[in-house]
Amino acid sequence: MSAENPSPSRHPILQLASQLTRSDLLLILLIGLVAFSARVIPEPRTVDDAFITFRYSRNLVEGEGFVYNSGSKVLGTTTPLYALLMAGFGGIMGDHYQWYALFINALADTLSVVLLYLLARYLTGSRLAGGLLGLLWALISYSVTFAIGGMETSVHNLFMIAAWVAYLDKRRGWVGALVALGLLTRPDALLWAAPLMLHQLWTAWRERTPHQKLWTWLPLPDYVIGLIIGLPWVIFATLYFGSPLPHTIGTKSVVYQVDGTQALIKMLQQFANPIDQFEILGPVVGTGIGLILFPFLALVGMRAMLKPHLRTLPIFLHAWLYLIVFSTTNPLIFRWYLTPPMPAYLLAIVCGAYSLGQSLTPSIGAQRLKIVAYTLSAFAILCVLAGWQLKPDHRPNRPAPKMAFHEIELNYQTVAERLVREENIGPDTLIAAGDIGAVGFFSHAHILDTIGLVTSDLNRYYEIEGYDDLIPEDGNYAIPPQMIFDRQPDYIITMLDFVKLGLQQDPRFAEQYELLYEIKTDYYGGAMLVYKRISPAAAE
Numbered sequence: 270m271s272a273e274n275p276s277p278s279r280h281p282i283l284q285l286a287s288q289l290t291r292s293d294l295l296l297i298l299l300i301g302l303v304a305f306s307a308r309v310i311p312e313p314r315t316v317d318d319a320f321i322t323f324r325y326s327r328n329l330v331e332g333e334g335f336v337y338n339s340g341s342k343v344l345g346t347t348t349p350l351y352a353l354l355m356a357g358f359g360g361i362m363g364d365h366y367q368w369y370a371l372f373i374n375a376l377a378d379t380l381s382v383v384l385l386y387l388l389a390r391y392l393t394g395s396r397l398a399g400g401l402l403g404l405l406w407a408l409i410s411y412s413v414t415f416a417i418g419g420m421e422t423s424v425h426n427l428f429m430i431a432a433w434v435a436y437l438d439k440r441r442g443w444v445g446a447l448v449a450l451g452l453l454t455r456p457d458a459l460l461w462a463a464p465l466m467l468h469q470l471w472t473a474w475r476e477r478t479p480h481q482k483l484w485t486w487l488p489l490p491d492y493v494i495g496l497i498i499g500l501p502w503v504i505f506a507t508l509y510f511g512s513p514l515p516h517t518i519g520t521k522s523v524v525y526q527v528d529g530t531q532a533l534i535k536m537l538q539q540f541a542n543p544i545d546q547f548e549i550l551g552p553v554v555g556t557g558i559g560l561i562l563f564p565f566l567a568l569v570g571m572r573a574m575l576k577p578h579l580r581t582l583p584i585f586l587h588a589w590l591y592l593i594v595f596s597t598t599n600p601l602i603f604r605w606y607l608t609p610p611m612p613a614y615l616l617a618i619v620c621g622a623y624s625l626g627q628s629l630t631p632s633i634g635a636q637r638l639k640i641v642a643y644t645l646s647a648f649a650i651l652c653v654l655a656g657w658q659l660k661p662d663h664r665p666n667r668p669a670p671k672m673a674f675h676e677i678e679l680n681y682q683t684v685a686e687r688l689v690r691e692e693n694i695g696p697d698t699l700i701a702a703g704d705i706g707a708v709g710f711f712s713h714a715h716i717l718d719t720i721g722l723v724t725s726d727l728n729r730y731y732e733i734e735g736y737d738d739l740i741p742e743d744g745n746y747a748i749p750p751q752m753i754f755d756r757q758p759d760y761i762i763t764m765l766d767f768v769k770l771g772l773q774q775d776p777r778f779a780e781q782y783e784l785l786y787e788i789k790t791d792y793y794g795g796a797m798l799v800y801k802r803i804s805p806a807a808a809e
Contacts, residue, residue, distance in 0.1 A: 282438040285391050293390070296400045297383055304382045304407035308375035308416045311669035313367035316605070317678050319419030320706030321722070322346045323366035326355035327710075335509065337705075337723040338715050339696065344510040345723030347517060349502060350453035351421035367419055374416035374423035381423070381612070382407045384430045388616060391437070392574050392581065393623045401646045402619045406612065410545055410656035410670035415605045417673060422608050425454040429461050430612055433584045436465060444469060445491025449498035456515065457609065460591050464583035466491070472580065520721040523728045525601040525745045526737055533596040539607040540564060540592060543615055548655035548671075563618055570621030588614035601745055604672070680788050680797050681707035684762055687786065688712055688799070694760070701758035703748060708762050717758050719748045719767075727752060739771035741794065750775045759802050760785070765794030 289297075324337055325346050333339045335352075346352050358369040382403040390399035406412050415422040428451035435443035448466060451458035469488050477486035506513035538556065543563055547555030571585040591610035595602070622645070630638050659668050663676040685708050688694045694714050701717040702708045709716045721727035730736075730749035739747035748763060750772045761768075761782065772778045786799035 280438045280440070282387055282391050282434055286387060293396060293399075296396065297386055297403075300382050300386060300400065300403035300407050301379045303404060304379045305375050307408055307413050308371065308378060311413070311417045311667050311673065312665045313371050313419060314414075314417050314665070314669060314673045314675045315367050315370070315678060315707075316415065316418035316420055316675065317681065317704050317706035318603075318605075319367075319370060320678075320710040322348055322352045322421070323355060323370075323419070324706075324710050325352045326359050326366060327364060329353075329356040330359045337709065337718075341723070341725075342510050343723050343725050344506060344512070344515050345517060345718070347456055347515045348421040348425075348454050349506070350450065351424060354424075370419035371417060374419075377423040377427040378407070378412065378416050381427045381430050384427075384434050385612065385616065388430070388434060388437075389619055392578060392616075392620055395623055397642060397646060398619050398623045401649065402615060404650055405544060405615055405653060408650070408653045408657075409543075409611075410653070410672040411539075411604070411608045411611065414670045414673040415608060417669065418605075418675070420605050421454050422605050425451060425458060426609065426612060428454060429458065429609070432462070432465060433613075436469060436583075437578070437580050441488070442490035442494045444488070445493070445495030446498055448491075449495040452499060453502055455609070456518070457591075457606075460594060461583070461587045461609075461613075464586055464590065468580070468583040516725065517722045520728065521600060523731050524720050526740055527599065527601050527745050529599060532599040532602050535602040535607065536592045536596050539611075540588075540614065543611060543618065544649050544652045545656035546649075546652040549652050563614075566621035566625070567614055567617035568621070569624055570617040570619065573624035574617075574620050584613050585617050588617065677704070677790070677792065677797075678707045680790065681762065682711050684708075684786055684788065684797065684799050685711035688714075688760065692760075692785075692801070698760065699756070699758045700760045700762060701748070701753060701756065702762045703746065703764070703767055714760075717756050719752060719763075720746070741766050741770060744793075747771050750778065753778070754781075757802065761798075761800040763798055763800075764790075764792075765796040765798060767793070768798070769794055 321337065325335060328337070328339070329335055329352070334342070335349075336342055337345050354373065355366050355369055358373075359366060362369070385406055386399040386403040388399075389402040390396065393399075412423075428447050432444055432447035432451065435447060444465065448458070448462040451462055469491065473486050473488050503513045510516075537560065541556045541559035541563065543559070546559055549555065550558065567585075567588070571581075574581050574585070588610040595606065600606075622642075626638055626642055633641075656670055656672065657668060658671050660666055661669050661673075663674075663679060681704060688700075689712060694700070694712060696713055696715060698712070698714040699717055700708060700712060700714045701719055703719045705716050705718045705720075705723065708714075716723065718724040719727070730752045733749070733751075736747070736749060739749065741747075744766050746767060748761075748767050748771060753761065753772060754777060761772075780803075782800040782802055784798060785801040788797040789795065790797055
């Protein structure tokens with residue numbers, strides 16, 4: 270029997286894997302090496318939020334507990350599993366969290382591209398479809414950026430893709446385990462976990478025999494294993510923090526002021542440009558074509574695959590459910606929010622292109638179709654590569670996606686290290702900052718998080734009348750002046766946009782604080798500012 274058309278079996282993907290040809294194995298090796306290299310070569314370009322998780326990990330290793338600020342039990346990370354994973358490496362090998370994250374993410378994405386290859390190969394029978402999907406995910410900017418950015422996205426995506434494979438391969442217990450791991454890595458994993466578990470329950474009910482007892486057809490192994498993995502954290506977090514839900518969930522909706530359609534617009538832009546074709550075709554033409562072409566291909570792919578593979582329904586629904594939920598709830602969309610729906614979306618697109626090609630074979634011929642397929646695949650890879658730059662304008666000076674901009678994090682690191690060196694700050698110093706990741710990690714200071722991700726009881730400052738007037742026209746956030754006057758931080762590290770209509774206009778601020786450092790930028794108002802508190806006696 271050929272690997273091109275595996276017959277139905279108890280474990281169809283395992284059967285396919287056991288029948289892969291030498292060409293399949295070489296292709297898998299190639300895309301795996303590409304994925305790993307594409308993450309190691311750029312070196313860490315760490316996102317600010319990743320430093321928040323790293324500080325939780327470091328404090329755990331140093332005996333401070335699962336906290337960001339010593340003595341303050343606030344769950345300000347959305348990825349407890351990733352924090353524990355980083356802490357494990359930190360406890361063994363020391364304080365090199367950016368590199369631990371890089372290699373863990375590189376390994377996770379390498380495994381993901383192999384699984385994506387097997388998924389596409391199983392659904393279409395096409396080596397080209399599997400290879401294209403694997404290479405796209407190995408190189409696409411939004412996949413690489415947050416892997417080298419130290420975020421948990423790659424590990425979350427691995428659990429998600431592995432759960433899909435386990436479900437299609439009818440693996441008892443594995444779905445529950447991977448769902449639990451996914452939820453411990455990102456709370457929005459619920460958007461793929463819930464449909465998957467519900468469909469698993471429906472499938473089990475549909476496939477039961479007439480007189481089969483309830484506990485024999487229910488997917489109980491998945492429920493039990495999932496609870497064994499997830500319940501300890503829920504119990505611990507409830508006792509330790511007061512709730513297993515991250516403090517950030519309620520805070521961001523209060524603090525950030527956004528237009529009613531900003532999430533929808535960003536989601537549509539992402540769904541229109543899944544292969545970064547705007548880099549070659551231009552933003553207007555590329556996005557315009559993509560907004561029609563790629564959703565069409567995704568829907569064609571879903572329709573074509575559902576009939577022979579009904580278990581793919583929750584997989585293909587994930588991208589659309591993600592788009593709908595985020596567009597309707599309209600949170601401020603951070604860049605890494607746009608990555609999780611893309612594996613399912615790209616899988617559907619590749620399946621759709623394959624299905625259309627199969628329907629066109631009688632009219633244009635197999636050989637011509639093969640030429641067209643390879644040409645379009647090469648163009649897709651070219652579009653993805655156009656999203657990279659050989660020499661970024663900020664360190665490290667190595668090839669990296671254009672999306673992997675982290676100059677602001679480097680500037681935060683610079684001012685934090687300068688404060689340590691020149692001002693002798695330490696754990697007893699109170700620093701107020703809105704972007705707390707790099708500042709907190711490199712300063713080791715006590716952080717007053719002006720957004721409230723790791724500092725509790727700050728929402729009231731954002732609920733006062735007139736807060737919206739403090740925010741610049743193109744902004745979404747400002748530091749409420751009264752927060753600073755009440756909390757009296759020793760230093761304030763902020764972007765100009767966050768203070769120019771509020772703190773800088775308040776005469777009390779000039780009396781109590783002096784400008785210590787300024788770094789010119791071309792974002793967030795044009796400057797990063799560091800203020801130092803004048804001694805209380807002089808201020809009063």
